[in-house]
Amino acid sequence: MNTAIEFLPARCDVLIVGAGPAGAAAAITLARAGLDVVIVDQHAFPRDKVCGDGLIPDAHQALAKLGVLTQVMQQARMANFLTCTSPRGKRLDIEGQLAVLPRKQLDDIVCRAAVAAGARMFAPLRFTELLEEDDRVVGARLRQGSQALDVLATWVILATGAVPAALIAAKMSRRQGPSAVAMRCYIKNEAMADELTQLEVIFHKSLAPGYGWIFPCGQGVFNIGVGVFNVGGGLLGHRATARSTVADTNLRDMFDKLPGLSDSARRLISGGEQLGPLKGAPLRCTLEGALLARPGLLVTGEAAGSTYALTGEGIGKAMETGMLAGESILLAPRLGEAQARSHYQSQIDALRPRFKLYERAQLFSLHPWLADIVIWRARKSPRLRQRLSGILNETSNPGQLFTLKGLVRLLTQ
Ligand SMILES: Cc1cc2nc3c(=O)[nH]c(=O)nc-3n(C[C@H](O)[C@H](O)[C@H](O)COP(=O)(O)OP(=O)(O)OC[C@H]3O[C@@H](n4cnc5c(N)ncnc54)[C@H](O)[C@@H]3O)c2cc1C
Known part of the structure; x- marks a missing residue:
């Protein structure tokens, strides 16, 4: 090579x-x-x-077009759900073709x-x-x-x-x-291998405007991290002033908050062994x-x-x-x-x-209570869950879901 x-x-x-x-x-x-x-x-x-090493459906499609999907999936940890945890601790499983494979x-x-x-x-x-x-x-x-x-x-x-x-x-x-910065490390915790089998993202106001994740790589190894975005606004019909959260955020402090926000993160970290350092990188x-x-x-x-x-x-x-x-x-x-x-x-x-x-849609991470509303509604509505899955799988267009009109409709449907 x-x-x-x-x-x-x-x-x-x-x-x-x-x-x-x-x-x-x-x-x-x-x-x-x-x-x-x-x-x-x-x-x-x-x-x-x-990287978080998560392969969402668009990656599956691209890998298939390139003719390497089978080879990638032979090494990857496959998953069927993206589990979102809201600030109030409610969980929502969004169905999708997912996998995790370390970028190396x-x-x-x-x-x-x-x-x-x-x-x-x-x-x-x-x-x-x-x-x-x-x-x-x-x-x-x-x-x-x-x-x-x-x-x-x-x-x-x-x-x-x-x-x-x-x-x-x-x-x-x-x-x-950069538009965003994020940080991750690998943790080995074999005891949790059969429990944390799906991709998990955690929204909370103390991570805003960003989120945390736990992605299982297989063989008891997990990619766990946090990311924060510069958010410009626009969702509610006006242009909010861009906040330079990327420059102001200490990612390590943010990472250290994860165990207090997610029981999975707490048990994964406390009972696991960190493999290599916590590393950060920018995103565009x-x-x-x-x-x-x-x-x-x-x-x-x-x-x-x-x-x-x-x-x-x-x-x-x-x-x-x-x-x-x-x-x-x-x-x-x-x-x-x-x-x-x-x-x-x-x-x-x-x-x-x-x-x-x-x-x-970044206003969802800037105002995590919006994630609370969507997750609360979606838990009751199979149609909304299907729609969220369609967005993840890129088979349906988000349309107005991420606008003020869309949110009002969500609450009144
Ligand atoms: C912490 C973190 C978590 C993420 N999690 C996910 C995730 O779970 N799923 C997902 O889909 N995306 C994720 N991303 C985003 C993902 O990493 C990028 O979108 C993806 O890597 C972009 O691919 P690329 O080929 O454009 O760039 P890269 O993968 O960055 O590749 C660029 C290459 O260019 C080389 N290069 C750069 N400069 C030079 C130079 N001057 N000369 C020669 N070579 C050079 C670099 O060495 C590198 O190999 C994450 C990003 C971060 C930072």
Whole structure:
């Protein structure tokens, strides 16, 4: 996988920077179509990635499209429910096709599929700057230690995730601060393996605007963490002032509150053994904060903000946008380079309404009593439970559920 850099070619059709789910999905799409693809990452694989490791239905669909779902599910811990705990301690199970697999394993599987499809992977190699001719990107400068290497490419794809350094170097960043930050660790507690079998999220006012989670990875190991979002508002029909909660929050303090808020968290932590340190990372959400394209260059995955606000789920949409980047490049010989770029732009624009709904729904985490209302109503209403499951599975549109009108209807139905 991590081919020695003396074999790094001087030129290729597509150079992909970042071998996370977005970059690897783009690589699979392009390499299967016969293009000469080089994928690089600053870390040697397999590598850890700070994440909740939860695979929601959109990730299942993307993995199926990439042809690796069966392989992933052989290693993953599968689940059928997302259990939401309200601030008042009420629980609601939302049905969905779910799974958990540590990113060290997941990303390795997807990357190996890219290599099996014909992409060549080189790591560790860090992207530092674009190579340009007139206004066009014609390649990238990569570094290993003090050694700099230039690779020319017809297209460069930046799939560098939520840390904005590469975007800034490529002059594609429109926002340096993250949309959210989150922190997690792994805990081994075999005694709870048969008890905590579903994905669990915990809403509480002392975690607002954010939430905690416990996701079972299998073999008695659990991913447990907390995340907090910058919330702009808009749900109640007016634009609330953006609160810079990300900058003001101490995630470790937030994590330490979890045992007091959730009996599962308390027993998991007190009776378990922590594996490795508690680690934090930023998230970029709502398809905002970056330019998507310029001649010779596409930005995809979380670098393009492809993670959902409210939930912080982003693995599925990273792969989906990565595939869209690959498919758009494949149109270039027929439609021309500029049309391929605008195709990509329009495909991403088509995803925006759903991302906007998740952004609006963040008021649920800002005002967790709203979660109390929804959970209280849903426990009594199979129709509402079905609707929430439809949203999770992306088979139905949230519509007005996350608006003032939608909430009033919810209370009066
Ligand atoms: C704590 C936390 C919990 C989360 N939980 C979940 C969850 O449970 N489910 C879910 O769906 N999503 C979750 N997410 C979001 C998810 O992690 C991201 O949406 C997803 O990783 C985005 O994939 P990506 O391929 O765009 O970026 P990444 O997975 O971040 O991959 C980017 C790659 O680019 C490489 N790179 C960056 N800069 C350079 C450079 N200059 N040169 C070379 N390589 C570079 C990095 O090393 C990395 O391998 C969570 C995020 C956090 C922080």
